[in-house]
Structures are given as structure tokens and as C-alpha cells.
Amino acid sequence: MEAVKAEPNITPRSLSKQARRKQLIEATIKCIADKGLSGTTMADVTQQAGLSLGIVNLHFQTKEKLLIETLSYISNEYTTGLNEIFNDEKLTTEQKILAHINFDFSRKITDRNKLAVWFAFWGETKSRPTYMSICASYISEIATNLTQLFAILKQQGGYSAVDPDLVCTCYTALSDGLWLDLLMTPKGLKPAQAQTVAMHYLTTQFPDHFKN
């Protein structure tokens, strides 16, 4: 674990306040991936960021707030990416769903450091209402959008037997489970294969649109 600065030739304090916060959050992600949520100390995070011990208090007040901001950071990154797809007027419904899957198994999302952070927080949600409510809000937002896409495709494609809510629940659970697979058995399952598994399920529901 080496200290890494965001930009080699720029002194640390020339970065703006917001950039410093981002630097600390990304150091936190790396630390959680390397040492776990319980094993991550303030000394670890600040050393990973190449800064001094007191810096977290200056920007986040407490460790707990830093952790909450870290969860919000990866949640926002995910929902923002999906909303861009959902709101893209140039894409057809079919293309949006394909783009959604593509995004779910892209490098950015299946990065094992970030997957470790997701599961670290998920593992604590039952005992931490704050984590729980952050997760609950992005979950329902994404489900609403995705269900709507499936409903449109059902109508347009004449898939009378398809239940959009069921397909949304099933697809979401499937991708969560595949992420767990990518985290736990990285030697066994690669992101591209995981995407194939997800496509395999969608093919069963919309065979005319998604051929294997």
C-alpha cells in the first residue's frame, strides 16, 4: 500500500476543497477493499491519501461521516450512470436495456475495490439505519426506471406473458448475485462472462429482442 497523490506536480494544497474530499473518499475505498470496513483506520486512510492524520476531521468532521460520504459517492456514481442511459432521448427502449447491462458489467462498476465497498456496506445495513436509507433510495429509483423499460418493451414487442415487476426484481437480484461472484471468485468468473449470464436471462424473457 503506497501513498499516491492525485497529481504528481501539483502540491496537495493547491487542490480545491471538493477535490480534496474526493481524494479522501477514494483513499477510503482503497482502504476498505484492502482492510475491510472494520479494519480501516483514520491513519490508514490519510496515509493512503498521502496526507496528515488530522485532515479527515477538517473535511468530514468524523470518521462516520467520511464513511457515509463514501457510500453516497459510489451510490451516486452508479445511479448517475444509469440515469444518463435512462434519460438519453437518442436510445430506443431495447438499446437502453442493453446499455444498462453493459454498464452493470463495465470495468468501472465491476472494479473489485468498489465491489468490496458495496458489500462491506450492505453487510452492515441491518444494524445501521443511515446506510440502509441511503441504499433504499437508490434501489427504488432504479427499480422504477427499469420496470418501466421492461413494461414498454413488453407492449412494443407483444410479450403478453411477461411481468415487468417480476423481471425487474429477477434481473436486479441476478446482477447483485453476479457481483458477489465477481468479488468472491475472481478466478472463476470474469465480468464478460457475468454479462453473458445476465443476457441469458433477458433472452428468456424477450427472445425476439435479445438473442444469445
Add this chain to the structure above:
Amino acid sequence: MEAVKAEPNITPRSLSKQARRKQLIEATIKCIADKGLSGTTMADVTQQAGLSLGIVNLHFQTKEKLLIETLSYISNEYTTGLNEIFNDEKLTTEQKILAHINFDFSRKITDRNKLAVWFAFWGETKSRPTYMSICASYISEIATNLTQLFAILKQQGGYSAVDPDLVCTCYTALSDGLWLDLLMTPKGLKPAQAQTVAMHYLTTQFPDHFKN
């Protein structure tokens, strides 16, 4: 959180050594569910068990060993249940698969305290090789058995297009994801509904055997 003894009328020390270990492990499960892995202290666990602080050291030497035994305990409970099904000579392949799903979404397995423990450990696997290897062993054992069941059903049922490995990966990921759903949105998804979702997937693969 109240101290609860295993048997009201039996004094603590009349329990055998093994029963005492089980008592402590179950107290640990409750604590992890209530306070998270990082928030669980030795004082919490022993108080939950209604025993004194030093007892864990007597039976498990260290906290880390108690946690490892706790992960092994729930892993064994799960794999033992599945192996009983897999080895039951009286069941047909189709019945074994049905029993497998039934078990995955039974009360015993979808108990939110235990789900919280599963995800708590999964969230730390990347940084803890010991947790990782415990998980790796049960994962591969179950996958081997389940893939075999699907392969037999493919042959018997004439499902020439089915890929048993793919279906096993997909089903396993799906049930892991549904467990996450049960943990995170208990108000939204009930175990019986989760089971319906899992059945829905199997129906797409083996329509003659598993009708909706």
C-alpha cells in the same frame, strides 16, 4: 438486547462444552445482526449469552477464532441441509431441485439475523483470506452438486438447449441476490415471493418440469 439463557432451569455450567460453544456462537450471530461485525464486542457477545466476559477466551481463545467458528457454523448448517437433499435416494432429480429451492427460501435460511451474518462476512472476504477460503469451499461443493442435478434433468427431459453450468451460475447468483433483497427491503419482498422469483427462472429453463 436482553441476556437469554439456553434453558431457564438448567444452570449455565451444567451444559456440556460443545453446547456452551454453540450458545456463544448463537449469541455472536444475534450481536452481528444487531450491531454489525465491527460493532460487536466481546462484552456484547458474552452479555447476550448471559455469561461472563472471560468465557470466550476459555472456549475460543480469541475473538477472531470465535468469528471464524461462527462463519463455519452457518456454512455447515447450509451445506448440511443441501447435502441431505442431494443424497436422499428417495427423491427424483426434479424433487431434489424443488427441495433445494424450498430450502433456500425456508424460514431457517432466510432468517434476517443469519442473512445479516452472511453478508457481514461476505463484505470482508476480500481483505480476509480465512473468510474467503471458508466460503470458497462450500461454494464449489454446492455448485458441483447442483450442476449435476441440472445435467441429469437436461438429459432426462430432453432439454437440448440447456447449459447446466450456466443455469447453476445463474440460479446461484439469483438466490444470493434475492437474499440481499430479503435483508435490505424486508417490507418489500417476502421469502415466499422470493421463492416465486427463483421458480420463475427455473421455469424458463425446464418448462415441462416446473410450471409457474
Add this chain to the structure above:
DNA sequence: CAACTGAATGAACAACCATTCATTTTTAGT
């Protein structure tokens, strides 16, 4: 009933770690 065994207890200890804040360093304004 007395001596013995080992399970259980919990006060005390030592290590760890989040947080504080007096001091130093950098930047921006004039």
C-alpha cells in the same frame, strides 16, 4: 463430608484508535 478438578468470573491491564487543537505552512489580497 472433605478434597479435588476444572469451568466460570470479572477486575485490571495494555494496545489501539478517533478526535482535538496549538502550531506551521501556504495562498490570496493589497
Add this chain to the structure above:
DNA sequence: ACTAAAAATGAATGGTTGTTCATTCAGTTG
């Protein structure tokens, strides 16, 4: 160049927690 404000530092602090072990106590044996 000088000054004031802002940012960053890191030694010191205090609270928490895993672990230890001398002592207590229940159950058993002869």
C-alpha cells in the same frame, strides 16, 4: 513584500476493547 485568512499538520489525549489471570464456585470422587 507584507499581512490576514485558510489549510494542513501531527503530537497528545481520552475512551474503548481484546486479553489475561488470580480467585470463586459447582460438581464429582473416595
